[in-house]
Amino acid sequence: MTDRPASWRMPTRRQMEQMASAVGRRAPPAPGLAPDADLPPEYWQALLDDPRADAGEAGPGASGRLQQLSQVPQHLLRVSCRRCARTVEIQKVDVIRLYGQNAIWRDVGQRLLNNTCINRTGRHEEDGCWPSYETP
Numbered sequence: 001m002t003d004r005p006a007s008w009r010m011p012t013r014r015q016m017e018q019m020a021s022a023v024g025r026r027a028p029p030a031p032g033l034a035p036d037a038d039l040p041p042e043y044w045q046a047l048l049d050d051p052r053a054d055a056g057e058a059g060p061g062a063s064g065r066l067q068q069l070s071q072v073p074q075h076l077l078r079v080s081c082r083r084c085a086r087t088v089e090i091q092k093v094d095v096i097r098l099y100g101q102n103a104i105w106r107d108v109g110q111r112l113l114n115n116t117c118i119n120r121t122g123r124h125e126e127d128g129c130w131p132s133y134e135t136p
Helices: 013-025 041-049 092-099 105-115
Strands: 075-082 087-091 131-134
Touching: 041 087, 075 092, 087 092, 087 105, 092 105, 105 131
Parallel strands: none
Antiparallel strands: 075 087, 075 131
């Protein structure tokens, strides 16, 4: 037990006056958006004004992994596994013959790795390879 008086926890009269005068001067900041609130129109306009919004090409990233096989410029395609360090390299002509020219390179690369995958755990979430799409 301490021998201090209870008043040591209370602010002095001068401190209370300063706090009271500061209440009127300091306005609380504007509240943020609620999780279910709509975003402001300025946000949507900024998204539409972004030059990348009109790109129209399905190839984000340098590898173009979301492109159809007919749109991939390289004639030699390479996909490697970040998990087991295996690499599969195949010519574009062979891939188009096997999967069709409208197939997506990301899906084809995943299938090529999974056909010979050595990491089988039995759990759907952990099974298979982790593809990394490279340009040779």
